Amino acid sequence: MIRILYIEDDLMIGKSTWQLLQHQKFAVDWAQTGLQALDYLFTQTYHIVLLDLGLPELDGLEVLKHIRKKADLNKMGVIIISARDQSKDKILGLKSGADDYVVKPYHFDELIARIESVLRRGQFYDMQQELSFKIGNIQLFPSTHRVMKGSKKIELSSKEWAILEPMMMYPNQIFSRQILEQKLYDWDAEVNSNTIEVHIHNLRHKLGKDFIRTVRGLGYCIETKK
Numbered sequence: 001m002i003r004i005l006y007i008e009d010d011l012m013i014g015k016s017t018w019q020l021l022q023h024q025k026f027a028v029d030w031a032q033t034g035l036q037a038l039d040y041l042f043t044q045t046y047h048i049v050l051l052d053l054g055l056p057e058l059d060g061l062e063v064l065k066h067i068r069k070k071a072d073l074n075k076m077g078v079i080i081i082s083a084r085d086q087s088k089d090k091i092l093g094l095k096s097g098a099d100d101y102v103v104k105p106y107h108f109d110e111l112i113a114r115i116e117s118v119l120r121r122g123q124f125y126d127m128q129q130e131l132s133f134k135i136g137n138i139q140l141f142p143s144t145h146r147v148m149k150g151s152k153k154i155e156l157s158s159k160e161w162a163i164l165e166p167m168m169m170y171p172n173q174i175f176s177r178q179i180l181e182q183k184l185y186d187w188d189a190e191v192n193s194n195t196i197e198v199h200i201h202n203l204r205h206k207l208g209k210d211f212i213r214t215v216r217g218l219g220y221c222i223e224t225k226k
Helices: 011-023 034-043 060-070 087-095 108-121 158-169 177-182 195-207
Strands: 003-007 027-031 048-051 077-082 100-103 133-135 138-141 146-149 213-215 219-221
Touching: 003 011, 003 034, 011 027, 011 108, 027 034, 034 060, 034 177, 048 060, 048 108, 060 077, 060 087, 077 087, 077 108, 087 100, 100 108, 133 158, 138 158, 146 195, 158 195, 177 195, 177 219
Parallel strands: 003 027, 003 048, 048 077, 077 100
Antiparallel strands: 133 138, 138 146, 213 219
């Protein structure tokens, strides 16, 4: 399922668009301030961001700068949705890293078409195939919770999956132990101090001892071959 972060502070526009996006079978989180958006971005994984510019706490362009610093550019699309309709605003938004720019008010069908267009251009998305992420000989299929090592299916526990999925979706990004622990809050009321290390050890045993790299003092990451 395609995951969208929708960032909009107008309650009326936000609620209606959020409901319509869910009706289109997208998984949608809705942030209403710039700082709340960053909280979502640093703890969750998304395929695409719908970004208003006039946000409280932190302007939309500042949020966009954070996105492009922290997220894999080839794995997450950004569509600016703004009432700012001047050419200079559009140019600035696109030069800052947005993939598209939609002016308010807009027809919802147009927004869906823009989302599909950006997703088609992304390296992770093919409308004729099941969504998957592949690094080396490991391939992960989010919608069916499958992990393949070559032609062999690898069985993972729910907790192992919760750790592996974001790391596969955002290769080369370092995930701290604290961020990975947040992925397990739905499973454990209290996360033990060595829980992440145990699950990382198990994942290495199943996927390859060098598949997940420890970044000393920072956390863990899965690197792509250069």
